[in-house]
Amino acid sequence: MPSEDTVRKLAEYVKRDHQLLSDLKMLVEQPSVSATGEGLEECANMVSDMLRREGFKVSQHRVDNGAPIILARMETVKPGRRILFYNHYDVQPPDPLSEWRTNPFQLSESDGMLYGRGIADDKGDIAARLAAVRAIRDRLGELPVSITWVIEGEEEVGSTHLESFVLKNAESLKADFCLWESGDISDDGRPNFYLGVKGMLYVELQIKTSEGDRHSMYAPILANPAEKMARLIASLKDERGRVRLKNFYRDVRRPKSSEMRLLRKIRVNMENLRRSLAAYELTARDGVEALEKLVLEPTCNIAGFSSGYQGPGIKTITPSTARVKMDIRLVPDQDPRKILSSLRRHVRGYGRFEIKVHSMCWPCRTSPDNPYVRLSTETGRAVYGAAPNIWLNMYGTGPMFIISRIGVPAAMLSCITHQGSRLHAPNENISLNHLWLAAVHQAAFLDSVSRVGSGPAS
């Protein structure tokens, strides 16, 4: 565990570090909307300049016509550990503009909260990591570990070119551990660290039974695509909600008892959960069951169902087409390709459905026994004054598997955001205090890593 003294000194440095807010202001004021392409080049250059200013060696890369991917490196003086950082400089579009109380592309402060597009996702984290590097060098006079930093510009549109880039540059990206973006602060002030993400298979099913909708007086002799789709959907789960695709659960990794113990330490307040979801019913009896389901269970979710007439009043047609969008979230060690094959086989029994695959993302989980994860528990406790919640994986999905492809374990330890951060929404915000703590925690983590030594981590 880092000493109280180290943490205090890091914190003192960070709070005096005017560069942190000045970087954040510049980043927020430079639009970089990957959905429209606005300002991506400019933002990539700005981030590269900031990295060079701190002493990183910086190069920019493109795969096909993708947004620039920034690759930066800084070496420790004495041979030691190498940490990989992952971030993205692109942001979501600011719409709807009318719902912003401030200019989304200006840094605004009010009562210790900072507002602006990208401040929580992911520009705050870039600025905090730059501050962490400054703080640790100020404290130790040198960088205690080598750092490789990948910052892409397409995360908000599906990290389209990241995998090619990572596989092509596997050698130079090799590292002992990866600090992924994200992490957050729970309502009771504890940091939430996440050791992985769920995977996802996102598909669209379509069935077409005629060219164009028909007068429903012909219903007695027409196949109804909405009905065929409903029968298919109904067949996907049993009465307890278990997915009935063949071998769906076969590859699900059983958590070890030590992992279950970590999970059980997390407190979920069902009443808060129900309120925040505004759900009339939850399919979990209590917080323990909710937590297990959210973290450990794969799902097969209908995201959209569309067929025939959906306007007001009466229209009597037999639809020609039915469409369903479905996100199937996967847990380790499920493979979206196997799940897709199983879905294809299952669907064949219900009609002539077309299956369009929109995306595939592999689940990913780093062992809590990983020495860097163990370290983070200690640094978390030292910096936040409370034991962090160690989540085996988020409920959500991200491209973390791309890093795991080259054998680098990853975790999310940044904790920039909180429940009300409004990621992707108007009035995106973080707390100035959380920003400082994120910088301090990442500096403390780098400091601790340097003390693991240069042999194989145990």
Added chain:
Amino acid sequence: MPSEDTVRKLAEYVKRDHQLLSDLKMLVEQPSVSATGEGLEECANMVSDMLRREGFKVSQHRVDNGAPIILARMETVKPGRRILFYNHYDVQPPDPLSEWRTNPFQLSESDGMLYGRGIADDKGDIAARLAAVRAIRDRLGELPVSITWVIEGEEEVGSTHLESFVLKNAESLKADFCLWESGDISDDGRPNFYLGVKGMLYVELQIKTSEGDRHSMYAPILANPAEKMARLIASLKDERGRVRLKNFYRDVRRPKSSEMRLLRKIRVNMENLRRSLAAYELTARDGVEALEKLVLEPTCNIAGFSSGYQGPGIKTITPSTARVKMDIRLVPDQDPRKILSSLRRHVRGYGRFEIKVHSMCWPCRTSPDNPYVRLSTETGRAVYGAAPNIWLNMYGTGPMFIISRIGVPAAMLSCITHQGSRLHAPNENISLNHLWLAAVHQAAFLDSVSRVGSGPAS
């Protein structure tokens, strides 16, 4: 059967009757769109004037704020039979205007075809009936039967006020038989007469599981309304497509063997049917099965299914709401109220669905043994030179049950339209020849009715 001479003289009169096309022109050029209210008063007055011109006593009636309902009467000199006519002067909106090749509110003629909004549904029939009255009076010097004529202005929006009007005026609407609107000419030139219509229960089902859509990372603990709806829909039919609502088929009237014989005389060409429906599959093996299903079977049809995200690409949400529109077409003697009760009971087992009832329409069928129906077979053969197809009922639905409520049997013998008439669509059209034949046939029918005598029809 009317004599060849009678038919020839009626035909000669009708073809020389310039008033027929002049009336039709005036009617088409007077917009009367019940969906928007445009021109309803003006059209009601125009029709009333035409009726008065022919010698009818005319009054206009309103129920609540409904469009004027025209009630016209003309008495035969010697006491005899009374025939009720039903028509409507309102039309569907002309949109999309860009798809019309002519002005929808102008009568256009080209190669023996007449074009204009309402020409097939139902202004052509009003003009033809006026011509039939003129022709029969010209032929016989007097009206052979008494006529009561109801012409409403809300048929295209569900005949909202017709039932109240009919029940209130039951005494003055009493008649031996009702000539409903409609009927058509089949591809092989035979007239199609319809002795009834299907009923309909149109409902909207909704289930809501939360306030607003939620990020689908919470799917493991959220109820999914699209899935609940799919399970309900899948439960509504068995594998052979039979509706599983309790007692759904209990009240279905078994056709007599004489009725089945009539049905079997109708030829359905499966290849034409498949082509006209542009359907990839039909759920009937051959024309005989298709005909039986279309005429005799009730259906439970999904007209629309809507839930969650339906746009392009990926959105990962668990929807808050799922909605289904459903038309359940009924055959004699099913009762939409009983079917609704059965649906309510069934639905209870699948979740908390709201059921909104959009409309209820009773099925209706006149016996082919009815003496006026028998007459129509003879007049049909005499006028069209071929035995008419006698349909026990249409596949579609209409408010004919309202007339049956006051004990008047009805049938559709007008035959203004053909397969390509494009009712409710751009370029609505009829053949001039079919218009003439409809007038001749209705005059021949009135002539024959007068010879049934004034005692109870046998």
